[in-house]
Amino acid sequence: MPTPKSLLDKIWDLHSVRELPDGQTQLFIGLHLIHEVTSPQAFSMLDETGLPVRFPERTFATVDHIMPTDSQLRPLSDRLAEQMVVALERSCRQHGITLFDPTSGLQGIVHVIGPELGLTQPGMTIACGDSHTSTHGALGAIAFGIGSSQVRDLLATQCLAVARPKVRRIEVTGELARGVYAKDVILTIIRRLGVKGGVGYAYEYGGKVIERMSVEERLTLCNMSIEGGARVGYVNPDAATFDYLRGREFAPRGEAFDRAVEWWRGVSSDPHASYDDRVELRGSEIDPTVTWGINPGQSCGVTESIPSPLQYPEKERASVAEALAFMELRPGEPIAGTPIDVAFIGSCTNGRISDLREAARVAKTGRVKPGVRTLVVPGSQAVARQAEAEGLDEIFREAGFDWREPGCSMCLAMNPDKLVGREISASSSNRNFKGRQGSPRGRTLLMSPAMVAAAAIHGCVVDVREIL
């Protein structure tokens, strides 16, 4: 009998062009996604070499990071943003690459549209000049972020020189309570394993909780693997994955779909595959989770209090103290009740239709507290259309939320959506780094979209379980 293998090993071996003399693998990449921020420099470098794009039909582009969310009309009022979009359009035209721009009706955040269009499929290798490329692992792909020089390598050769990661199996057993979401699961995993615990690893998520998750929830989970240091995160494909893909624009059709399912089943980790490490968490022990610090590992359950540096090992105390000073949060005080200025629902982590549905359920229970600025930003044009067809936009508007156009928005502040001064946000995004949301002194509390909606209504962090 052949040795049982993990999904990572199967996909890795299948896509390995050769072992390089330096010990790395030359890995063929089945899908290359590009956007306006990290690809222009790569195209310039490519043009200097005079090389063509090797597999333009396996390269797809969209615009997301710099897109304003008030109006997508061209030319964009922001001159630099317009210049970046124009540069991407020019490169795509020159090299025969499909670009999903706002006129396509298919534009959106790159990690939202890949799965949504059925471009992302089980068994693929996927790379993109964006760290949240780990998202695509939710469908059983090996997907990871790269820098611009590697984007150049990939454009020129459809390959990357990479080292095979170790695999850590993270098993989440049991069930989640009502009001506890994939976001809370991944924040809890990162809290437990640390923001660098995953360096050198791919995270394989499994167990009852993960098996019961929808594909969209798995996308949230895998998205934040990188926040735990793991460049790759994935879930073995199953019936939920295949149902999700059926009928999507770039998914196989008819008999080819059946043959695809057959092949996709085979890429899952074998039952007795060996792992380099195993970790187990109980789903029932996970609470709605909120970050109190300046990295995504600094979080606590919504019923907990803000920790004191003294609760940490000595070598971590300075970091905790630095985080609390920046956040202006006091040890010992409950995280619930922390006042907020801004509520942001959206991003590649939580900007999908199921996220908006959950947030809308909460929005129905009240009105945004006066003084709280809100942004509800669908992850793509398709998500926006679906939400509008379901009347979610009306629910948000009636509750006083600002319903906006698709884009990365306030996740990273490359567009006009930014925190101002010392503002503190409740945010469904993925990073609470200092300055991440556009104001050098701005502060971020990460949480699930339902928790953000609840915070918007109450003007402070609240336990969404008391509302649902």
Added chain:
Amino acid sequence: MAERKIERVAGRGCVLRGNDIDTDRIIPARYLRSITFDGLGEHAFEDDRAQAKGNHALDDDRFAGASILIVGENFGCGSSREHAPQALMRFGFDAFIGASFAEIFAGNCTALGLPCVTLEPADLAALMDSVELDPGQQVVIDLEARTVASRAGRMTAGIRSGTRRQLLEGTWNATAVLLGAGDAIECTAERLPYLHGFRSSQGG
């Protein structure tokens, strides 16, 4: 397209204490609003430096002209932006010594020919103390010998063997290396069922 062989980096050190320093802090996102990497050097750590009011390592006169940045754990975590090592390179750093580095950051550094080497905690602490006490001293990263030498002594440096070899052999710009596979690239593509409509002959 073979590049410069990087066998050693020697220069003065700059000690930047703290763990989990992310790439948003190294270069704030507003400076990514450009289609080139030009001019990033002057904005390295801009917000941290403003908040430190002159007390940031990059503004410390003792470290002026340093070419080796000495950092803590998980340096460069977060965003994959190559703008981060580009900014530090353009500021004047040729190499990094730390407790550990985030993976994408380290990969980006290699692609630019900037070695990231790690030291054991006690060695790193000794090196940081030594460079702070005597910032004028020469710090030498020897990739061939896998050592970091300074007045704190000669220490064993950690670096992934593949990365070390790329730097030593001048193959850190991977495009040429990858092109060397020739048709093997297309042969690999040929065996991937998803690139061929899951045609029935490939069903197995």
